[in-house]
Amino acid sequence: MTDTTASTHSAGTTVVTHLHKGDSPAPEVPTEQILAVSAKEFIPLWKENLQGLVNKGMDTLTQPLFNWAGRNSLFPLHLGLACCAIEFAAGFGARWDAERFGVVPRSSPRQCDLLIINGTVTWKFSHKLITLWEQMPEPKWAIAMGNCATGGGPFRTAYSVVPGVDKLFPIDVYIAGCPPRPEAMLDGILRLERLIRERHG
């Protein structure tokens, strides 16, 4: 005599158990049903314990590799806001050649992991800048280049200028100067590389 009852598993999944009474022989359970029960029990087990462990293990193995690859190929957005953008552009020219550090400006925020804000940010442009920042995929970093982006610069008290772009989103490295020379920009990028290594390495 066999009856099948359903009991609710702690994780919310329904597990089918087979009860048999008296001395009647153990019932034949079809193989497919055993498999189905196993899968149902395995999923919560996987979700609760194994998945996290496996992911963590994979992360431990791959994190240094991704970190090394990421910090040595920081792709900034090709965005010029004001006079500092001239130094930014010079930094990618023949004399300073930022590309030897793996820094290649890209034209789409979807392909970037670094936003260099090189110039004066106005309130009118701030919404567009936030949109660009949000379009960039994680992980991403931001550098405020020049006094304007750092704290408003000579226009700090102006009615139209954001006094420091960290009012809009978090900044990792600040570069002082009006404008900072391309060497300073390269130094800022190298400091960001060191910061990525120390913070996530």
Place this chain on the structure above:
Amino acid sequence: MTAVSSWPEALARLKAEVPDAITGESARPGVLAVLAVPAPSIRRLATWLRDEGTFSHCSLVLGIDWIDHMEVVYHLWSDALKGYLELSVTLPAEDPHVDSLGGVWGGAIWHERETWDLLGIRFDGHPDPRRLLMPEGYKFHPLRKSFELREPEELEVKSRHV
């Protein structure tokens, strides 16, 4: 009717054909004349200047805050007369507004948007009455003399749909 060929001729015809459109006339180096225009007749005068007076190009619209009153200045260029004409409209300090010349010279549209944005002078009948330089939703007209320095929190426009 033939086009005007000199400024005195244009002025004489202007006075005959658009009566009461100007209240004063003065000279300034660099321009043909400076005409003081009462606010209600500016569009009538502008249409005449464009169609009959050969002033085909409005090169500048600007506002001046004189604290006790506001002034709007227009610079018009004539290819035939090879010179600029300056129109000046005096407006009250409280709620200054004047007819838009965007329908007469398309080039005035952006200048009037800028004047509205920075000085708060309204242009009635403007085809596109938005701010030009400051974000939509900005609460101030910052080139007014009464505008004072403010904290950034007051200036920030929070809405993302601008």
